[in-house]
Amino acid sequence: NNVYTKSTAAAEKLTGMFIHDCAFENVTGAAAILLAEASRVQIASTEIAGTGLNGTGKADSAGLRLSGTKDVTVQGTVISDTYAYGNGAKGAGVLFEGANEKLTFQGCTIKDNIGNAFESSADGVFGSGKTEAAFDGCRLLNNNTAQKGGNTAYAAADSTVSIKGGEIALQNDEQAYQDKVSLDKTVNV
Numbered sequence: 001n002n003v004y005t006k007s008t009a010a011a012e013k014l015t016g017m018f019i020h021d022c023a024f025e026n027v028t029g030a031a032a033i034l035l036a037e038a039s040r041v042q043i044a045s046t047e048i049a050g051t052g053l054n055g056t057g058k059a060d061s062a063g064l065r066l067s068g069t070k071d072v073t074v075q076g077t078v079i080s081d082t083y084a085y086g087n088g089a090k091g092a093g094v095l096f097e098g099a100n101e102k103l104t105f106q107g108c109t110i111k112d113n114i115g116n117a118f119e120s121s122a123d124g125v126f127g128s129g130k131t132e133a134a135f136d137g138c139r140l141l142n143n144n145t146a147q148k149g150g151n152t153a154y155a156a157a158d159s160t161v162s163i164k165g166g167e168i169a170l171q172n173d174e175q176a177y178q179d180k181v182s183l184d185k186t187v188n189v
Helices: none
Strands: 003-005 015-020 023-025 031-036 039-044 047-049 062-067 070-075 078-080 092-097 100-106 109-111 118-121 131-136 139-141 160-164 167-169 182-184
Touching: 047 062, 062 078, 062 100, 078 092, 092 100, 092 109, 118 131
Parallel strands: 003 031, 015 039, 023 047, 031 062, 039 070, 047 078, 062 092, 070 100, 078 109, 092 118, 100 131, 109 139, 131 160, 139 167, 160 182
Antiparallel strands: none
């Protein structure tokens, strides 16, 4: 029920993939969709719900995990109800690891995840560096219900992230978002 891509050699890097009108529900694992060292990938009209790891110990989960990717477009996709168990586990809707370039999210809804709507980790399995991501017309609703990571709705670390024409609903009155993310015509409710 999940998609995993990982190149084993430079000549074998995944280029060109299209995931359309799919549902990934109640996936037990670190990610419903993991893209590692992939480029020119489109995900459209897809639902990712209930991804996570059961048990004890620290384990990061994400509905969509991107590591060392380039030119990834996600359109009209819902990512929700990601969970994780253990102290410090993420449970993010979208997890950026290492350097990712030209990530575009359009008309997506990222909601009700136990961790941040999206989170960036500068040091990833497939290299380190900054992520470039743009969210256009996306809804980030009631994320980080466990109040991990300083009670932020999303976390961008050293990455460059912009949110334009979207809606952000904070989980509670104390919740904040990082000021490293640029907001343009985005409504905070």
